Amino acid sequence: MRRKFVMIAISILVLLGGTCFAGPALDSVKGDVDEVLKVLKDPVYNGEAGKKAKADQIHKISMKMFDFAELSKRTLGVHWNKFSSPQRQEFVDLYKRLLEDAYIDKVTSYTDERIEYTKEVQLSDNAFEVQSTIVTKSAEIPVFYRVLNKDGQWRVYDVVIEGVSLISNYRSQFREILANNPPESLLDTLRKKVQKK
Amino acid sequence: MIGDQGMTSKRLGATGSMLAVLIIICVTGLSTPVCADSTAYKGETGDDVQLLLMMVQAQPEQWTDGAMGEDAVASDDLGDLVEQVEGSDEPMVSIADPLQPWNRMWHHFNDKVYFWMFKPMAQGYRVVVPESFRVTFSNFYTNATAPVRIFNNLFQLKFDYFFTEFGRFLINTTMGFVGFRDCAKDCFGIRPHDEDFGQTLGHYGVGHGIYLVWPFLGPSSARDTIGKGADSVLSFTGIFGPVDLEVPVWAGIKVHETINQISFRIGDYEAVKKASIDSYIAIRDGYAQRRKKAVKE
Numbered sequence: 493m494r495r496k497f498v499m500i501a502i503s504i505l506v507l508l509g510g511t512c513f514a515g516p517a518l519d520s521v522k523g524d525v526d527e528v529l530k531v532l533k534d535p536v537y538n539g540e541a542g543k544k545a546k547a548d549q550i551h552k553i554s555m556k557m558f559d560f561a562e563l564s565k566r567t568l569g570v571h572w573n574k575f576s577s578p579q580r581q582e583f584v585d586l587y588k589r590l591l592e593d594a595y596i597d598k599v600t601s602y603t604d605e606r607i608e609y610t611k612e613v614q615l616s617d618n619a620f621e622v623q624s625t626i627v628t629k630s631a632e633i634p635v636f637y638r639v640l641n642k643d644g645q646w647r648v649y650d651v652v653i654e655g656v657s658l659i660s661n662y663r664s665q666f667r668e669i670l671a672n673n674p675p676e677s678l679l680d681t682l683r684k685k686v687q688k689k
Numbered sequence: 690m691i692g693d694q695g696m697t698s699k700r701l702g703a704t705g706s707m708l709a710v711l712i713i714i715c716v717t718g719l720s721t722p723v724c725a726d727s728t729a730y731k732g733e734t735g736d737d738v739q740l741l742l743m744m745v746q747a748q749p750e751q752w753t754d755g756a757m758g759e760d761a762v763a764s765d766d767l768g769d770l771v772e773q774v775e776g777s778d779e780p781m782v783s784i785a786d787p788l789q790p791w792n793r794m795w796h797h798f799n800d801k802v803y804f805w806m807f808k809p810m811a812q813g814y815r816v817v818v819p820e821s822f823r824v825t826f827s828n829f830y831t832n833a834t835a836p837v838r839i840f841n842n843l844f845q846l847k848f849d850y851f852f853t854e855f856g857r858f859l860i861n862t863t864m865g866f867v868g869f870r871d872c873a874k875d876c877f878g879i880r881p882h883d884e885d886f887g888q889t890l891g892h893y894g895v896g897h898g899i900y901l902v903w904p905f906l907g908p909s910s911a912r913d914t915i916g917k918g919a920d921s922v923l924s925f926t927g928i929f930g931p932v933d934l935e936v937p938v939w940a941g942i943k944v945h946e947t948i949n950q951i952s953f954r955i956g957d958y959e960a961v962k963k964a965s966i967d968s969y970i971a972i973r974d975g976y977a978q979r980r981k982k983a984v985k986e
Contacts, residue, residue: 561766573769580767594964601956629824630953632880655982656975660782664974665966681966 517620518612520646521637524557525607525624532602547596559647560588562640566649567659567666575675583675586682587662593686618642621652784910784977786900795902796969802905803958811951818952825869826949831881832861832868837920841884845892850882857881883983886923887916891984900973908976 528550531537537546564584565572575583610623618641626633638650650659669678786792815823835858842851857873865872873879890912898911909917965971 559766565770570770577767584767590964594960598956598960628953629820630827654979656978660978661971661974662966664783665970668967668970685966 515612515620517639517641517646518609518622521557521622521624521639521648522609524553524648527553528599529602529607532600543600546600550596550599551592554592557648558588559640559642559649560584562647562649563587563659567662568670569663571666571670571675574670579675579679582679583682586679586686589686590682591658619649620646782974782977782981784897784900784973786973788899788901792900792902792973793969795904796972798904799902799907800962800968807948807951808955811948811955814948815952815955823949823952826945827953828861828865828871829868830946830949831871832858832865834920834924835861835868837886837923838882838884840923841886841889841920842882844886844889845884847882847884850884853879853882854884882986885913885916886919887913887980888984890916891980897977897980900976908972910976910980913980 531546531549531553534546536542537549561584564580564587567587568575568583572580606627608625608627610625613621613623615621615638620639620641622637622639624635624637626635634652634654636652637648638652639646639648650657652658666678669681835854838854839851839858842848842854857879860873860877860879861868861871864870864876874881887910895912897913901909901911901914903909903914961971961975962968
């Protein structure tokens, strides 16, 4: 009898957990992340020789997965309008390279962590937050992707890791520079940072 | 051994399985509003949504320079933001930092401590101690601070989490061999819910006060420093009377706990540092954002 009780409780739990799982935004993010995982697990890219090819593959996927223009606009907020068109283009490009350089090592160091997709939460008419957890042996790290639907394409414009939004974090750093300096000086800082690697 | 779930439930006995049912129901109760809370969530991130709406309406702008690389973004995406909401470029979370020069000094100090001391120690430790052992130690230290989570959930009247943490503590201390195994999670899927006294203060509306960087301990705030003090009283040794430990032994345990924790996260700080323009601000903002989320949950 008691065992039955436990079984019922467990099945309720499972049912409730499964009711609002998937959606187009979640499927899209999961699809992109799965592609990255496939590259990471592909033995073709093993060793030092495959490292460059692996990074290239991941770059290709990230170009499709992220909306870097949107990401840039949201990071700069109202400062965006102070940038001229060529400055905007350069900013998007530098920002993208900064992020790629910084996180490619982190991504390629992935081993056998499990990724669980919890749900998608609607933020506005065409924006969703896809919530996932990276489960390692010692910790569970919540990673949320904020995605925007443009012409039927879902693309990521912010990543929130353990409650820390990427674009908010950069906004607070760029703000310090842009508060007293022209856009050119932020671009200059970024150029130096990206070249230094 | 205990890995077998069938075996485990037999060992549980009558009270044990009733407890399991109770906990499962608690957990079920928690997972129910998962679908329903999307609207509530919307409200909470109002600023975000507003910003978002504003940006979505960005006007396409014609752009003359055509010589862009293959990754160039379509020119349509680079138009002006049309509506400018007052103060929308403010960070969504902020923390007062009147002691910035002082804090920056300790930030710099901690950076050196990490690269010269903690990192090499953790790297060596990681080579010598297999991962499964390190996980085991990590479980033990987590279980030893269970009273902190139990009491702070209680202080915030979060009874569901209080029972979850209490249940976890009972299971892990008994079936988990004094906490060396996180059996509550492994055998029953009962996940922890972290609360500390800083969060309790935040829950009742106490703000951070000012941002503080402590040597060795890293980022904190006036509020969370007081919280840490209170939590040390609430921790295992605080409640059951300080076990008579010599200072060097106690310090040794603390160092081991720290190195053990760091051994799982080598590379994280490096990534943050590499990705940031100003690592001090990046970490300060990260701290403020993370604590805000922790208080809200």
